[in-house]
Amino acid sequence: MIKAILLAALVLGGMGVLFGIILGIASKVFHVDKDERVGMILQVLPCANCGGCGYAGCSAYAEAVVKGTASPSGCIVGGETCVSKVADIMGVQATTKEKKVARVKCGGNCFEAPAKYEYIGVQSCVSAARIAGGPKNCEYGCFGLGSCAKVCPADAISMSNGIAYVIESKCVACGLCVSTCPRRIIELVPASKEYTVVCNSKAKGAKVTKVCDVGCIGCKMCEKACPNGAITVEDNRAKIDYTKCTNCGLCSEKCPRKIIKKF
Numbered sequence: 557m558i559k560a561i562l563l564a565a566l567v568l569g570g571m572g573v574l575f576g577i578i579l580g581i582a583s584k585v586f587h588v589d590k591d592e593r594v595g596m597i598l599q600v601l602p603c604a605n606c607g608g609c610g611y612a613g614c615s616a617y618a619e620a621v622v623k624g625t626a627s628p629s630g631c632i633v634g635g636e637t638c639v640s641k642v643a644d645i646m647g648v649q650a651t652t653k654e655k656k657v658a659r660v661k662c663g664g665n666c667f668e669a670p671a672k673y674e675y676i677g678v679q680s681c682v683s684a685a686r687i688a689g690g691p692k693n694c695e696y697g698c699f700g701l702g703s704c705a706k707v708c709p710a711d712a713i714s715m716s717n718g719i720a721y722v723i724e725s726k727c728v729a730c731g732l733c734v735s736t737c738p739r740r741i742i743e744l745v746p747a748s749k750e751y752t753v754v755c756n757s758k759a760k761g762a763k764v765t766k767v768c769d770v771g772c773i774g775c776k777m778c779e780k781a782c783p784n785g786a787i788t789v790e791d792n793r794a795k796i797d798y799t800k801c802t803n804c805g806l807c808s809e810k811c812p813r814k815i816i817k818k819f
Contacts, residue, residue, distance in 0.1 A: 593645055594618045600641040601631055606709045608632045608730030621646060629653060633709070633728040655747040656729040658712070658722045662698040662741045663754035663815055666718030669694050669768040675701075685738040693767035696757040698741055704733035724819065750803045751796065755815045758791040770815055778807035778816060787816075 597618040605613040609630040611620055620626035621642060628642040629651050636650075643650035675684050675691035681703040684690045690699055700718035712726035713733060722733075724747065734742045741756045753772065757764055761773030774792040786800035787807050794807075794816065808816040 591622045593622050596645050597621055597642055600634070600638055600645070602633045602638065604633050604709045604728075604730070606633055606728075606730040606732055608728070608732070627651075632656075633730055635728075656744045657724045657727040657747045657819075658729060658731075658733050658742050659745050659752045659754075659819065660698060660720045660722060660742050661752070661754055661756040662696075662719060662739075663770045663817065664692075664694055664697045664719070664768040665716070666700070668770045669697050671718075675699075682736075682738050690739075694757060694759075694764075694771065696739060696741065696755075696759070697768065698739065703736050703738075704742060707732045707736045746798050748803075749796075749798045749801050750818050751801065751805065751808055751816055752819060753787075753794045753796060753815060754817050755793060755813075757793055760792050764792075770813055772815055773813060775812060777810045777812060781806040781810040 594615075598614060601614045601618065603614045607613070609617045609626070609632065611617040611626065617626055617630060621628055621630070628646050628648060629639045631638050631642065632653075640650045670693060671691040672693045673688070673691050675687070677683055677687065679701050681699040681701045684699050684701055689695060692699060698719045700715055700720065702713075702715045702720070704720050705713040705715060709730060709732065710726045710728045712723045712728070714721050714723065720742070729744050731744060734740075734744060739756070745752060755770070755772040757768070757771050759771075761775070764771035764773050772793045774789050774794070776789045778787050778794050779789050783804065783806065784800045784802055786797050786802070787794055788797070789795070796807075805818065808818060
């Protein structure tokens with residue numbers, strides 16, 4: 557019995573040594589040198605893994621920068637300081653993009669755009685949208701169940717009176733809220749632009765007034781007031797071309813529904 561136990565122990569020990577040698581040889585044969593700049597870039601990134609750069613995470617982005625397939629200015633969350641440090645590591649000149657913020661294109665809260673039924677299911681906009689198109693009468697409006705707030709890495713979105721609001725001082729423009737919203741009512745806009753149309757409805761004016769007290773009716777008064785042609789009415793809703801907007805505010809003044817808000 558003792559001999560059998562000793563033999564088994566020797567066999568297992570020998571196998572362990574053999575496999576260890578094989579693994580050691582394999583690690584040498586298949587070793588891939590990793591550029592030390594990847595680690596250096598990771599140290600200056602915020603490591604939020606938000607995906608705002610277009611990559612799966614900070615590690616994937618750092619590798620892409622070193623390979624030359626991603627721009628050193630791709631990390632939106634890190635801001636100008638992060639971009640500058642990544643550029644220094646790569647030995648290139650830093651180029652910063654214009655800061656953007658997320659804005660919710662819906663102003664119809666639970667008082668101004670009442671629900672068609674009481675939703676008591678999972679507190680998720682995606683889940684609510686699957687039940688008769690959602691609880692809101694307006695088929696383009698915010699559900700206010702906070703799916704966007706849950707994915708925000710900067711805690712920049714709050715819910716009030718059945719609608720989402722963005723705290724712009726916290727927003728890092730990662731875009732996660734934009735892709736999460738089932739109604740696609742959140743967009744990234746240049747932070748320097750003060751005005752945004754807080755309505756995303758494509759319905760005609762008569763239908764809009766039945767479901768929302770503050771929805772766009774496509775009257776084109778804003779379009780006529782703009783001296784720069786920066787705002788037009790398309791698909792029954794006003795839309796701002798931010799490349800032309802000068803923040804004059806005339807469109808907001810003329811809007812009879814007061815849905816062009818200053819931020």
